[in-house]
Amino acid sequence: MTFSNKQRNYIEDLIAFDTTSIHSNLDLIDHVTKILERTRARITLNFNPDKTKANLIASIGPPEAEGGVIFSGHTDTVPVTGQDWSTNPYRAVEENGKIFARGSTDMKGFCGLALAAFEHVATEHESKLQKPLHLLLTYDEEVGCIGAQNFVTTNSHLLTKPDLILVGEPTNLRPILAHKGIRCFNASAKGHGYHSSAPDKGVSAIQYNARLSGYVYRIGESLKNEGITDLRFDPSYSTVNVGTIQGGSAVNVVADECVFSFETRPVPGDNGDVLVEKFLAAQEKVQNCFKKAARDTGLELHLALDEYVSVPPFDGNEHHPGSKLLINLLDDKTVGVAPFCTEAGIFQNAGWNSIVCGPGSIEQAHQPDEFITIDQLKRGAHLIEKISHRCFEPA
Ligand SMILES: [Zn+2]
Known part of the structure; x- marks a missing residue:
């Protein structure tokens, strides 16, 4: 299992944008768009009513095919106001096998890994794709999952039903199949x-x-x-x-x-x-x-x-083939529930089989000196790569 310089750079670049929910996320979205425009990915932006924020959905592979995978992460972060940080929260600092920064665990670590994996498939393996692979980056999760609700209402018709939407919130890579609303x-x-x-x-x-x-x-x-x-x-x-x-x-x-x-x-x-x-x-x-x-x-x-x-409660289906695929790839296969809310209930209600599972710990989320371990990033990267291969298999 490796953690490449490219993956590291992608995460660090996302961290460098201050995307606290009260701010616009458009600079970050523009940055990701530029990376993906070098591939043949189909990119759609879905704006909030006053056009200050956007969801990004990028897709590669046969658009009409059923199944496939969506990697989903939110771009916004909670404020650092009133928190005592030892470092600049918007500059990734690596120390003792951990990357410290606002959003490192919640959840730019996952977003950077998913972006790198998506770009890799789009660049190197596009011809192998039998099912679509999607990257979905949302806005305003931390203030009520507003971006995800907007996306599902206005844009879900863009996608065929995936086998799995992986909501990469920090769970230490344990599969979370339910939470309250x-x-x-x-x-x-x-x-x-x-x-x-x-x-x-x-x-x-x-x-x-x-x-x-x-x-x-x-x-x-x-x-x-x-x-x-x-x-x-x-x-x-x-x-x-x-x-x-x-x-x-x-x-x-x-x-x-x-x-x-x-x-x-x-x-x-x-x-x-x-x-x-x-x-x-x-x-x-x-x-x-x-x-x-x-x-x-x-x-x-x-x-x-x-x-x-x-935000609706989430109740996933561990017996769905997409869920089984993910759970089988995990070291810890114990299905659990989360004490926090995510966008998964919104996606599940839209008919997309959802699981919450990502690198890093929720205990570090929203805290001063938030961090994610390199070990979790390595494991996360490995998992994301393996799941993306699902799209190489026939439907
Ligand atoms: Zn989060």
């Missing part, structure tokens, strides 16, 4: 400010939203006790959490505004809709109570629910 919401209340000496002349947004935030936990209890359980996870049920609550300006003022944010992490089989329906029903009930009490006063209360992240 995540949905995040803001619940806002707008009332009417007034001096606290006469609270009845105002409408306290805090009063109503406090009731509703408490109700989120009651829904959480019911999901725990009566909802779907999946013993692969700890905890085995869909969870909820109210993470922030803001409102009011002073103790002697009736608060005119209050917002709280909450999330649910649904297990496979639960899409989070039960929570949403129950919460909306509770909002309506609170609204009706208010209407009754505020009759003839002319005062108003506005309640709203805004969803800002929605």
Whole structure:
């Protein structure tokens, strides 16, 4: 197993682009496009609405053939703000068999390896391809898998159904076949400010939203006790959490505004809709109570629910031929679940057999002095090469 200079350079070049999710990823996409334009790969860019970010899909091999493989990685990284780094996070530094940099493990290490492998097949083995090989690089994974959702909605028709889409998130090269989803919401209340000496002349947004935030936990209890359980996870049920609550300006003022944010992490089989329906029903009930009490006063209360992240749970199929192919190539064949979210649920829901498996450890992801070991990169490169050979076999 080797780790070539080319692979190293590709990873280092990707790391050098600061693609924190709040920034554009277009310089990185342009860089990759230029590399791939030297091959006969078919390249499509799929932009976000304001054209500041793009997914890239590159394909080689017979476009109409069923099967084949997609290597998929996200290009964005989490911020380094407030983190104490020993080195420049956007310059790869190798020390003691590890490469340190933001995104080294999550997940420019994988992206660089996949790019090198894709380019190698496109340059050296194109005539051998019996099935298409694809490289998919997405934007905004870290802020809700937005790029992947855009890609699946607008561009999935470009591809035939693959045998496997390998989502190369860092799992230490263990096969991950399931994870929970995540949905995040803001619940806002707008009332009417007034001096606290006469609270009845105002409408306290805090009063109503406090009731509703408490109700989120009651829904959480019911999901725990009566909802779907999946013993692969700890905890085995869909969870909820109210993470922030803001409102009011002073103790002697009736608060005119209050917002709280909450999330649910649904297990496979639960899409989070039960929570949403129950919460909306509770909002309506609170609204009706208010209407009754505020009759003839002319005062108003506005309640709203805004969803800002929605990533479905992932439940893969370990018995699919594409999954078996991958699992058989791994040293550790134990199928597991992940405590984090990925794009795999979106791809699986689109009908593409998905597995999450990539070099590096999630424990280093998002941390200061993030690193990936050269050993994991070697093993990752070997795995990617072997999987790409799948496309040389007849359908
Ligand atoms: Zn990631």
